[in-house]
Amino acid sequence: MYICLTKRKEMKTGAKIITIVSVVAALALAAFIYIKFFFVLGEGVKAGELNQIVYKGWIWKTYEGRLIQAGFKGAKGGGSIQSNEFNFSVVDEAVADSLMRCSGKLVELRYKEYNGKLPWRGMQKYIVTEILSVSQSDIGNTIPIVGGEGGE
Numbered sequence: 001m002y003i004c005l006t007k008r009k010e011m012k013t014g015a016k017i018i019t020i021v022s023v024v025a026a027l028a029l030a031a032f033i034y035i036k037f038f039f040v041l042g043e044g045v046k047a048g049e050l051n052q053i054v055y056k057g058w059i060w061k062t063y064e065g066r067l068i069q070a071g072f073k074g075a076k077g078g079g080s081i082q083s084n085e086f087n088f089s090v091v092d093e094a095v096a097d098s099l100m101r102c103s104g105k106l107v108e109l110r111y112k113e114y115n116g117k118l119p120w121r122g123m124q125k126y127i128v129t130e131i132l133s134v135s136q137s138d139i140g141n142t143i144p145i146v147g148g149e150g151g152e
Contacts, residue, residue, distance in 0.1 A: 035115060042113040046086050049137050050107045053090070053099045062089055062122040063096035067109065089122020091129075098131055108132040 048069035055063050069084035088111060090096040099107070110130040117125050 037114065037116045037118055039115060040112045041115050043111070044113070045108060045110050045132060046088075047106065047108040048084070048086065050099060050102050050105055051085075052103065053096060055096070057119075057123075060120040062120070063091075063093075063099075064089055064123055065099060065128065067107070086126070087124050088126040088128045089124040091121055091127055095128060095131060099128075102131075102134050104137055106135045106137045108134075 046067055046069065048067040051066040051068050053063060053065040055061055065088050067086040067088065069086060071084055088109070090099065108131070109128045110132055111126050111128045114121075114125050114127065117123065121127065
């Protein structure tokens with residue numbers, strides 16, 4: 001009888017340990033998922049010329065856009081320069097619809113930065129939440145005149 005009681009206590013202790021380890025593992029997994037996909041890492045504003053906004057995707061259709069900012073940056077590996085591009089996703093359909101009518105214009109966008117991407121939220125970790133301003137773009141409207149050999 002004493003042996004049966006000891007085994008019961010050991011089984012209860014083993015079951016408690018398994019339960020505690022399972023709960024701790026589930027909480028750690030939940031914390032990781034929250035920090036990776038739902039915690040807002042940063043918020044900010046970007047301004048530039050709206051290059052494109054497109055509705056695309058294989059399974060989850062999302063709104064994806066590109067903003068061209070003023071200035072240039074050095075390409076990785078050196079030797080060349082490229083434009084400053086800000087690639088973003090849009091979750092709110094009303095914001096995306098408004099952006100679709102602003103292609104080629106200067107826009108100022110408020111965004112949130114997440115640590116990871118979710119397929120139904122978009123292909124980028126930057127999510128535009130609001131349009132702050134829209135104005136006509138003067139970029140590319142003026143063509144510089146360069147004098148040739150016979151010119152001034």
